[in-house]
Amino acid sequence: MRRDNPQGMKHSTDSNAGNGPGAFARVVMRLPGIALCCIIALIAVLLQGFEDRALGHPYVEALVIAILLGIAVRSAWQPGRLWDSGIAFSARTLLEIAVMLLGASISIGAIIESGPALLTGIVITVMAALAASYAISRAMGLPQRVSILIACGNSICGNSAIAAVAPVIGADSDDIASSIAFTAILGVIVVLGLPLFIPLLRLTETQYGVLAGLTVYAVPQVLAATVPISVVSAQ
Numbered sequence: 001m002r003r004d005n006p007q008g009m010k011h012s013t014d015s016n017a018g019n020g021p022g023a024f025a026r027v028v029m030r031l032p033g034i035a036l037c038c039i040i041a042l043i044a045v046l047l048q049g050f051e052d053r054a055l056g057h058p059y060v061e062a063l064v065i066a067i068l069l070g071i072a073v074r075s076a077w078q079p080g081r082l083w084d085s086g087i088a089f090s091a092r093t094l095l096e097i098a099v100m101l102l103g104a105s106i107s108i109g110a111i112i113e114s115g116p117a118l119l120t121g122i123v124i125t126v127m128a129a130l131a132a133s134y135a136i137s138r139a140m141g142l143p144q145r146v147s148i149l150i151a152c153g154n155s156i157c158g159n160s161a162i163a164a165v166a167p168v169i170g171a172d173s174d175d176i177a178s179s180i181a182f183t184a185i186l187g188v189i190v191v192l193g194l195p196l197f198i199p200l201l202r203l204t205e206t207q208y209g210v211l212a213g214l215t216v217y218a219v220p221q222v223l224a225a226t227v228p229i230s231v232v233s234a235q
Contacts (some may be wrong), residue, residue, distance in 0.1 A: 033086020129155035149179035158218040191225045209233035
């Protein structure tokens, strides 16, 4: 018995020692891809800051810029095995952490101060938009995953929602790119056409601002739809 225990302890120690370098090696393998994603994200943030200083508002948010930069890099250059592990880790684990932190930045007090009527309107609008977008997408013959992504993108917060939902439903890069393209085109159409409802529905500046906030899926697009109308609508 005394001979067996030391051998068992030695075997356990050797096993743990073998696991250590493996975990460390996985971290090292991910670093190039993570660094590449961080560089693209940093450039996107800097470009949004330039927009803010030059135009007063970031009409194209950093997330959209980062996606466009990623598409440009991927189109011009095929990342090899050196980059794959880190890119996949960033697209899943890091993205999920980022979404969680984004939710943690929202103030419950600010939401409550908006009032029950507006909150109820938001919930009803989002649910109706989700159902309608998904139904229309499926009726047009689009795949289920793309339909889900388009519904979430149009109904919640555009590219952020698409990026958050894609790993959950197992969507691939083609599904994500198609969904972003659909929501971008529809977003432009809504931004350009929404002011026409002011005379048609005889909306006040405040009512138009609420309508834009409920129907346009992302803050930069809401600003693009409301700033040309009035400061009150934008606020």
